Amino acid sequence: MRRKFLKILTTSLTAIFIAPFNLAYAVTKKIINKNLTEEQKDILFNEGTEKPFTSALLQENRKGFYHCANCGNKLFSSEAKFDSGTGWPSFSEALPGAFKTKVDFSFGMMRTEYHCAKCGAHHGHVFNDGPTTTKKRFCNNGLCLIFKPET
Numbered sequence: 001m002r003r004k005f006l007k008i009l010t011t012s013l014t015a016i017f018i019a020p021f022n023l024a025y026a027v028t029k030k031i032i033n034k035n036l037t038e039e040q041k042d043i044l045f046n047e048g049t050e051k052p053f054t055s056a057l058l059q060e061n062r063k064g065f066y067h068c069a070n071c072g073n074k075l076f077s078s079e080a081k082f083d084s085g086t087g088w089p090s091f092s093e094a095l096p097g098a099f100k101t102k103v104d105f106s107f108g109m110m111r112t113e114y115h116c117a118k119c120g121a122h123h124g125h126v127f128n129d130g131p132t133t134t135k136k137r138f139c140n141n142g143l144c145l146i147f148k149p150e151t
């Protein structure tokens with residue numbers, strides 16, 4: 001009982017603490033790539049999620065960079081990619097300044113959602129259970145990314 005109360009208290013305090021950051025978080029979402037599919041738009045602008053194990057990028061092992069499918073912003077290096085087994089492309093770190101984050105309380109969970117810092121499009125959620133020294137796991141919808149191999 002006491003433990004449950006403490007958990008609720010901690011969650012509430014965290015929400016209060018984080019609220020000002022969410023208020024400060026204001027990015028205008030803007031469609032830049034006119035060739036986006038309906039599925040891509042649903043994820044990028046309505047915070048949808050693609051079906052796990054459907055992204056061709058799960059098998060992508062070449063060296064290069066992952067860019068925002070909407071605006072082309074460079075987001076991840078292939079060096080940070082790893083197989084998390086979740087069915088979504090996963091990365092241990094993002095390139096500096098690539099994203100802005102916001103706490104998301106949907107589905108009864110407290111998760112950190114991230115958006116492209118340049119165009120505001122939703123990309124995925126970041127968790128603190130990554131296997132590398134960063135401890136981060138950026139769980140990214142493959143449809144939001146465009147991979148450009150190193151030439």
Ligand SMILES: [Zn+2]
Pocket residue numbers: 068069070071072073116117118119120121
């Ligand atoms: Zn973008």
